[in-house]
Amino acid sequence: MSVAGPPGPITMADRPSSSTTYWVARRKAEVLAAIDGRLLGLEDTCQRDRLSNEKLDGWQRTLDRAGIPGLQFMKMRQYQRP
Numbered sequence: 001m002s003v004a005g006p007p008g009p010i011t012m013a014d015r016p017s018s019s020t021t022y023w024v025a026r027r028k029a030e031v032l033a034a035i036d037g038r039l040l041g042l043e044d045t046c047q048r049d050r051l052s053n054e055k056l057d058g059w060q061r062t063l064d065r066a067g068i069p070g071l072q073f074m075k076m077r078q079y080q081r082p
Helices: 025-036 042-049 053-071 074-079
Strands: none
Touching: 025 042, 025 053, 042 053
């Protein structure tokens, strides 16, 4: 089974390693697309990849607002708050 993702179709084989600690924008967008397309379950993804629902919600809001390029700068923006 595959779902539409940012670079093209995504399958379970495209899922990042569970040891991933650095999330690049493309990986974030792929995980969100896989959850949205029901290829991955939200709770399973949170547990396996050590991500919170809040983090995934933040990624989704940023993706909706600024697209994949916006996902690249999330950490930097967090540190720039006054």
